[in-house]
Amino acid sequence: MTTMQTTAPARSSRTPFLVELYRSALGKKYVMAITGLIFMGYVLAHMLGNLKLYQGAEEFNTYADFLRRLLYPIMPESATLNLMRVVLVIALVLHVVAAAQLTAMNRKARPERYRSKRDFVAADFAARTMRWTGVIVLLFVIYHLADFTWGWVNPAPEGASIYERVVASFQVPAISAFYLVANLALGVHLYHGVWSLFQSMGWVSRRFNHWRRMLAVGFTVVVIGGNLSFPIAVLTGIID
Amino acid sequence: MNLTLRVWRQAGPDAPGRFETYEAKGISEDSSFLEMLDTVNEELVAEGEEPIEFMHDCREGICGTCGLMINGRAHGPELGTATCQLHMRTYSDGDELVIEPFRAAGFPIIKDLVVGRSAFDRIIEAGGYVTVDTGSAPDANLTPVPKETADLAMDAAACIGCGACVAACPNGAAQLFTSAKISQLNVLPQGQPERYQRTLGMVEVMEEHFGSCTNMGECEAACPKGISIDFIAMMNKDYRKATFAGRKAG
Ligand code: SF4
Numbered sequence: 001m002t003t004m005q006t007t008a009p010a011r012s013s014r015t016p017f018l019v020e021l022y023r024s025a026l027g028k029k030y031v032m033a034i035t036g037l038i039f040m041g042y043v044l045a046h047m048l049g050n051l052k053l054y055q056g057a058e059e060f061n062t063y064a065d066f067l068r069r070l071l072y073p074i075m076p077e078s079a080t081l082n083l084m085r086v087v088l089v090i091a092l093v094l095h096v097v098a099a100a101q102l103t104a105m106n107r108k109a110r111p112e113r114y115r116s117k118r119d120f121v122a123a124d125f126a127a128r129t130m131r132w133t134g135v136i137v138l139l140f141v142i143y144h145l146a147d148f149t150w151g152w153v154n155p156a157p158e159g160a161s162i163y164e165r166v167v168a169s170f171q172v173p174a175i176s177a178f179y180l181v182a183n184l185a186l187g188v189h190l191y192h193g194v195w196s197l198f199q200s201m202g203w204v205s206r207r208f209n210h211w212r213r214m215l216a217v218g219f220t221v222v223v224i225g226g227n228l229s230f231p232i233a234v235l236t237g238i239i240d
Numbered sequence: 241m242n243l244t245l246r247v248w249r250q251a252g253p254d255a256p257g258r259f260e261t262y263e264a265k266g267i268s269e270d271s272s273f274l275e276m277l278d279t280v281n282e283e284l285v286a287e288g289e290e291p292i293e294f295m296h297d298c299r300e301g302i303c304g305t306c307g308l309m310i311n312g313r314a315h316g317p318e319l320g321t322a323t324c325q326l327h328m329r330t331y332s333d334g335d336e337l338v339i340e341p342f343r344a345a346g347f348p349i350i351k352d353l354v355v356g357r358s359a360f361d362r363i364i365e366a367g368g369y370v371t372v373d374t375g376s377a378p379d380a381n382l383t384p385v386p387k388e389t390a391d392l393a394m395d396a397a398a399c400i401g402c403g404a405c406v407a408a409c410p411n412g413a414a415q416l417f418t419s420a421k422i423s424q425l426n427v428l429p430q431g432q433p434e435r436y437q438r439t440l441g442m443v444e445v446m447e448e449h450f451g452s453c454t455n456m457g458e459c460e461a462a463c464p465k466g467i468s469i470d471f472i473a474m475m476n477k478d479y480r481k482a483t484f485a486g487r488k489a490g
């Protein structure tokens with residue numbers, strides 16, 4: 001039922017579409033959603049790849065090597081991996097900056113808080129704690145990189161393989177505990193985020209709407225289930 | 241029944257406010273919430289005190305004037321019910337009710353429980369209309385509208401502009417109101433010529449006054465007319481298209 005959709009106001013024709021979109025809060029929500037989608041792809045691939053831990057050191061280290069040589073020799077060694085890292089870092093910065101800007105806007109929109117206790121009906125725990133789960137995940141990501149990617153805080157001796165680093169780390173209960181907590185926070189973040197991005201992207205259809213929550217739950221359970229299993233498997237000696 | 245009220249009293253826009261405690265005695269459970277406040281006010285006037293100012297007009301759930309935050313819920317605990325349609329049978333003898341005004345930067349307090357909602361008018365002015373020839377009335381079936389489309393537009397048009405969505409939103413966002421007012425026109429053939437202009441204009445003004453949506457759905461639960469957050473997603477989609485089209489047109 002689209003007849004004559006004409007006359008959109010002619011404004012700032014030289015500004016690129018995405019920059020124009022980012023100016024508004026609605027546009028920033030698009031940025032949150034699109035970068036969120038990138039992270040969804042990333043956390044799913046990350047979890048699936050790490051399942052190789054269960055196949056032993058050799059398989060796992062070969063997988064790590066494969067990542068480094070992705071698309072090699074078309075691309076120089078590590079180039080594809082680094083490219084993906086660049087995309088992820090840009091997405092992360094956008095996600096965090098947009099979130100901070102929107103949070104500031106929302107604080108301003110209710111300068112006087114309610115004095116009585118709010119009785120929420122629909123706003124669940126996950127939705128109301130996105131900022132905090134987000135911050136926990138962010139801190140965890142930094143630690144996680146320092147542990148496994150850069151090896152700065154990893155307990156394994158210098159020159160250890162990635163498999164040895166993973167096992168050495170998870171054998172320390174405190175590290176495993178932090179890992180478990182951070183993944184639960186990520187799960188809570190995903191539970192709301194995966195559902196929420198459909199709204200922000202304007203993906204709505206009365207026929208498919210009920211699938212959105214199911215997808216969010218399914219995705220969260222799969223990714224977080226897999227992630228949580230790794231430290232537990234190391235602590236219980238299934239992986240050593 | 242007898243109730244204890246803790247009511248927000250504020251003499252003016254910039255005056256400091258505070259809760260005052262009142263006893264509402266001998267309230268009939270058949271009376272409405274606003275009638276209960278009337279009863280309390282009569283006593284206050286009899287005692288020579290300032291009555292509690294609150295918003296009301298039609299008292300039949302259709303004008304969107306009333307609106308109170310009652311025990312942390314906009315329009316009180318009944319779903320799909322405006323404050324004026326809330327009845328005292330919802331409560332039991334001895335209950336304590338905390339009554340606050342709707343709070344948002346876009347809804348400044350004028351006095352006690354009365355807030356200004358002119359920001360909504362600014363949003364409507366930015367595109368919540370269709371430009372039509374105001375000559376003689378057009379033929380009724382000149383523009384055919386499919387049944388589903390008409391129903392959808394009617395669902396959006398049910399919004400009475402009460403502002404409970406903003407009041408309930410933890411972010412003080414006006415997405416539900418704005419998307420309803422955009423959608424009621426954007427889904428109809430008559431709304432097409434100004435569709436994108438309308439969307440860009442109304443969203444822009446909305447963002448000047450209110451917060452940003454985080455898809456919590458609290459607005460939908462507070463809405464006395466059951467406006468669906470589907471309209472928010474539809475607005476987001478039209479906004480994306482409008483931004484893209486606006487760039488091409490320029
Ligand atoms: S969307 Fe619902 S809650 Fe918001 S102004 Fe309209 S009727 Fe009131």
Ligand code: FES
Pocket residue numbers: 295296297298299300301302303304305306307322323324325400
């Ligand atoms: S007074 Fe008109 S809707 Fe409540």
